Amino acid sequence: MSDHEMQVEGERATPSEAWRLELIDADRGIGRLVGASGSVPVLVEGAGTDWVVTLRGRRIAVAVRSWRERIMAEAETAAMAHSGPMAVKATLPGLIVAVAVEVGDEVDAGTSLLTIEAMKMQNEVRAPRAGRVIDVSVQPGQTVATGAPLLRLE
Amino acid sequence: MPPFRRLLIANRGEIAIRVIRACRELGIAPIAVHSDADVGALHMRLADSSQRIGPPSPRESYLSIEAIVDAAVRSGAEAVHPGYGFLSENVEFARAVEAAGLVFVGPPPATLESLGNKLAARSAAAAAGVPIVPGTTVAMTDDLTDLVEIGFPLMLKAAAGGGGRGMRRVETAGEVADALAAARREAASAFGDGTVYAERLIAPARHVEVQLLGDKHGRLAILGERDCSVQRRHQKLVEESPSPAVDEPTRSALFDSARGVAGAVDFHSAATVEFLLDSRGNHYFLEMNTRLQVEHGVTELVTGLDLVAWQIRVAGGERLPETVVGATSRGHAIEVRLYAEDPYRDFQPTAGRITTWQMPSGPGIRVDAGIEADTDLQPEYDPLLAKLMVLAEDRPSAIDRLRRALDETLVGGLQTDAGFLRWLVDDPAFVRGDYDTGLIAERWSVGRQLTSEEASMAATAALAARLGTAAPGAPLAVDVPEGSAWGRAARHEALRE
Numbered sequence: 001m002s003d004h005e006m007q008v009e010g011e012r013a014t015p016s017e018a019w020r021l022e023l024i025d026a027d028r029g030i031g032r033l034v035g036a037s038g039s040v041p042v043l044v045e046g047a048g049t050d051w052v053v054t055l056r057g058r059r060i061a062v063a064v065r066s067w068r069e070r071i072m073a074e075a076e077t078a079a080m081a082h083s084g085p086m087a088v089k090a091t092l093p094g095l096i097v098a099v100a101v102e103v104g105d106e107v108d109a110g111t112s113l114l115t116i117e118a119m120k121m122q123n124e125v126r127a128p129r130a131g132r133v134i135d136v137s138v139q140p141g142q143t144v145a146t147g148a149p150l151l152r153l154e
Numbered sequence: 155m156p157p158f159r160r161l162l163i164a165n166r167g168e169i170a171i172r173v174i175r176a177c178r179e180l181g182i183a184p185i186a187v188h189s190d191a192d193v194g195a196l197h198m199r200l201a202d203s204s205q206r207i208g209p210p211s212p213r214e215s216y217l218s219i220e221a222i223v224d225a226a227v228r229s230g231a232e233a234v235h236p237g238y239g240f241l242s243e244n245v246e247f248a249r250a251v252e253a254a255g256l257v258f259v260g261p262p263p264a265t266l267e268s269l270g271n272k273l274a275a276r277s278a279a280a281a282a283g284v285p286i287v288p289g290t291t292v293a294m295t296d297d298l299t300d301l302v303e304i305g306f307p308l309m310l311k312a313a314a315g316g317g318g319r320g321m322r323r324v325e326t327a328g329e330v331a332d333a334l335a336a337a338r339r340e341a342a343s344a345f346g347d348g349t350v351y352a353e354r355l356i357a358p359a360r361h362v363e364v365q366l367l368g369d370k371h372g373r374l375a376i377l378g379e380r381d382c383s384v385q386r387r388h389q390k391l392v393e394e395s396p397s398p399a400v401d402e403p404t405r406s407a408l409f410d411s412a413r414g415v416a417g418a419v420d421f422h423s424a425a426t427v428e429f430l431l432d433s434r435g436n437h438y439f440l441e442m443n444t445r446l447q448v449e450h451g452v453t454e455l456v457t458g459l460d461l462v463a464w465q466i467r468v469a470g471g472e473r474l475p476e477t478v479v480g481a482t483s484r485g486h487a488i489e490v491r492l493y494a495e496d497p498y499r500d501f502q503p504t505a506g507r508i509t510t511w512q513m514p515s516g517p518g519i520r521v522d523a524g525i526e527a528d529t530d531l532q533p534e535y536d537p538l539l540a541k542l543m544v545l546a547e548d549r550p551s552a553i554d555r556l557r558r559a560l561d562e563t564l565v566g567g568l569q570t571d572a573g574f575l576r577w578l579v580d581d582p583a584f585v586r587g588d589y590d591t592g593l594i595a596e597r598w599s600v601g602r603q604l605t606s607e608e609a610s611m612a613a614t615a616a617l618a619a620r621l622g623t624a625a626p627g628a629p630l631a632v633d634v635p636e637g638s639a640w641g642r643a644a645r646h647e648a649l650r651e
Contacts, residue, residue, distance in 0.1 A: 004620070006613040009604060016610040021618035022625045028510055030564065031624060033611055040611070043510055043564050044619040051616035055608060057560060057572030058498075062616035093505045093533040118503045118533050143533075146505060 005070055007063040049073075085134060086153045088125065090144045094118030098140055105133045107153070114138070114150060125150060156181040157470025158232040158257070163187070163201070164222045164247075165237030167524035168540065169446070170197035173235045176462035185229045187222060189215035191532045196524055205229055210534050216240045219247045223254050233257040233469060235462075239536060242445040243270055243316075259469040261444045265419045269442045273313045273351050275415075279439040282418040284411040287430060287438040289353035298330055304354050310334060312341030313349035318388030320344060323355060356438060358590040360399045360431040361385065364412035365453045367461065367478065368422040369468040376409045377453050377461075378483045380426075383591050384578065386501045391571065391594075392578065393449035394488040395456050397431075398549060398587025404435045415442050424450070424465045433590075448491070448541070451522060455487035455545040486552040487545045490575045492523075492565070494537040497574035498602050503537045506530070510566030514559035518545045531568070539570060549587065553579055577601045 006013045021044070023031035029044040033055075043054035049069055051062045065073060094116040101113050107127045116123050131153035138150050162185040163173045170186060174197065177184035186201035191210035198204040205225035208215035215221060217240055226234050234251045236242035236259065248263040260266065269275045273291060280286050289304050293313060301308065310333055312320025320341030322333040334350060342348035365377040381397030382390040400408065412427040419442075426447045428440040450461045459481055468474065495501045511527040523540035531537070542559055546552040557579045563572060581597060583589050604612075618624045 004617060006617060008609040008612050011609065013606075013609040013613040015614040015617045016607075019611050019614045020625060021615045021623075023619075024626075026624075026626070028566070029619065030510065030512070031615075033615055041561055041564065042611075042615050043566050044615050044624075045509065045566055046616070046619070048620075051619060053612040053615045054564060054566065055612055055615070057563070057570070057574070057576035058604075058608075059569045059573075060604065060608070060612040062612050064616050064620045092503060094503075118505070123502060 003067055005065050005067075007065075009061055013062075086129070086131065087149045088113060088128065088151050088153060090116060090125070090146055090148045090150055092116060092118050092123060093145045094123070094143070096138045096140050096142045096144060096150075097122065099136060099138065101133050101136070101151070103133055103136055107131060107133060116144065127153065129153065157467050157472060158182050160185055160202075160229065160231045161233045161235055161259075161466065162205075162222075162226040162229055162231035163197070163235050163237065164216070164226075165235075165240055165242075166192055166195065166197055166216060166535065168522045168538065169237040169239075169448075169524075171200055171524055172522055173237060173462055174200045176460060176466060179460075180463055180466060182466070185226075185231050187216070187225050191534060196526060203229065210532065212240070212534055219244070219250050222247070223250045223256075226251065226256055227254050231256060233259055233466070235259040235466065236445065238445050238448055243443070245270060257469050259423065259465055261423045261425065262420050265421055266444050268419055269444050271313050272311065272315060272441055273349070275441055276351075276439070278418045279411075279415050279442075282414040284414045284439045285437060287353040287356060287440065290351045292351070293349045294334065294351055296334075298327070301327065301330060301352055304352055307355040307357075309353045309355050310337040310350050311353060312337065312345060312347070313351055314345035314347040315341060316345075320350065321388055356430045356432050358433055358592055359383075360397070360590050361390075361428065361440075362397050362400060362408065362431050362437070363426045363428040363447075364408055365447075365450070365461070366412060366416055366421070366425045366427065367459075367464055367468070367474065368416065368425075369474045370422045370471055371473050373474045373479055374413065374416055374421070375474055375479045375481060376412060377457050377459065377481060379405065379408055380449055380452050382449065383589055384584075384593055385591050386594050390449065390491070391493070392488065392490050392575070393452050394486065394549075394552075395452045396483060396486065399431060401435070404431070404437070408437055411437065411439060415439060422468055424461050448538070449489050451520060451541060451543050452487045452489045455520065455543055456483040456485055457481045458484070485545055485547050486549045487543060488552050488556050489541050489543040490556065490560070490578075491538060491571070492540040492542060492563070492575070493571045494531055494539055494568055495571050496569040497571045497598070498569070501571065503533070504568045504570070505533050506568040508539075508565065508567045510564050512562070512564040513540065514542065514562035516562075518555050519543070519559050520545075539565070550585075553585060574598065574602070
């Protein structure tokens, strides 16, 4: 086996000797997991450290890291924990219907920052951590794509 | 003779395609409409021609009465089919279509009007002797004394409502003021009408609806019931017919009530009368939807009828024959809705590009979809990707078939509710037919947990993919296929480590 560390949906996980992957369409990642009691269809998408395995209809995020990548990721996390400016980004595309904060506001982790309407639903965007709002880059009525910067916290 | 020569479909996605197919079979030339976001979409390609109706925003395209009526007139259509959603129950739209000298495929505008307001519909049903959910039959004021009589918990609902919007569950008298304000605000913003009424909460309850088809000569067909109790946010995810909760006496009581509601208005075309069914088998009228339902295919499977074709034929003045009025159901059908929603994050919408799109097929399977591989999902529109339907001789075999269908289904690129649906077909309560509208709230919080076996299976697959140690699936092959970019990357990866 390898020295890779696996995280499934953010939790440590270990591969199983009971299952083996067969790829039927390697380009698209379509295959099956074969075990003693039969096989389960899977779709395996991704590259490098980040993979998504679709199993029984569910897309499951799997991180596969070598020891070197693990050390680099830990260093990055440590750097993130220091209170540098942090961009809050849209996790889904949609229409900005309300912005609840202004530049200069102090917010706690969990404070509602703005509301994005997507597919008829209103979704609150909350502060991932405490901080001061130093920049608001969207306004109500504006459409945003996934990953678009919404505002920055210091 | 086809009922019309050309018909315009004022919709998009899977339902536009469904109507286009009915037109083709009837010998009618189908005309599509599209917004700028839908250029090149499947519904546009399957029609004879397509009219541009505006920018991506639904308000300026699929909800624009002017743009659509213009397109219909310009294209020489004789009739307009509204599909579901968008303008399908819009009185002004139906009137505008008729004013332009075209046939609206749906009930008369006056009927849309009287049933579109839920308060008016409740009164009409009560007057026809149909049981309604106990509650107010007039708009709520800020005087809350009536609510004490109804009892708590209760539901606040928008009179102009639909799709779960403007709806609030209220547990105690103390919560009423806030909930009322919120429901009014939501109703006003969604429907332009903040009128709210109150109903006693019936729980546990099943959501059962009766399919109607009527002609312009007073003939009415009652085409069985559908159980739509698996819901999130008061919106349906799964529908089946017959309902496992309905016995013969209940069924005939439901049909009588449905007939009573339809008889209270001037009705033709297709419609659905929705009821709540309590644990003792009592039913209560909820609303009548005067359009084709998303889940009409379930009824088509068990009755063998083409509801869309009949909708168009009765719009052209044809009489319903005995084979339709006397149609009976055979077997058991289940539909599951494949949505671009994340069931692990409260069914929030997801978006992105569909990479892999593999749909099931084979005996007893029907897939209505408006999606293909390499499609970018449009966040402006409904997140429904496809409806997977199965027909089998009885409910247990329908569930087995559905499980097989879901195992053949693969969607890449974004999270869908397929994981929820796959869990559902193994859920003992669902398999027994013993479930109600609380199923997701009560059982899914446990169901959505990743089991340790699933976690290690996912880890196994990802690790093998990264290291390039997956066995090729084709028999006798012994290596990762040559010439595959993915395989080369995997081998390169394996060497580097």
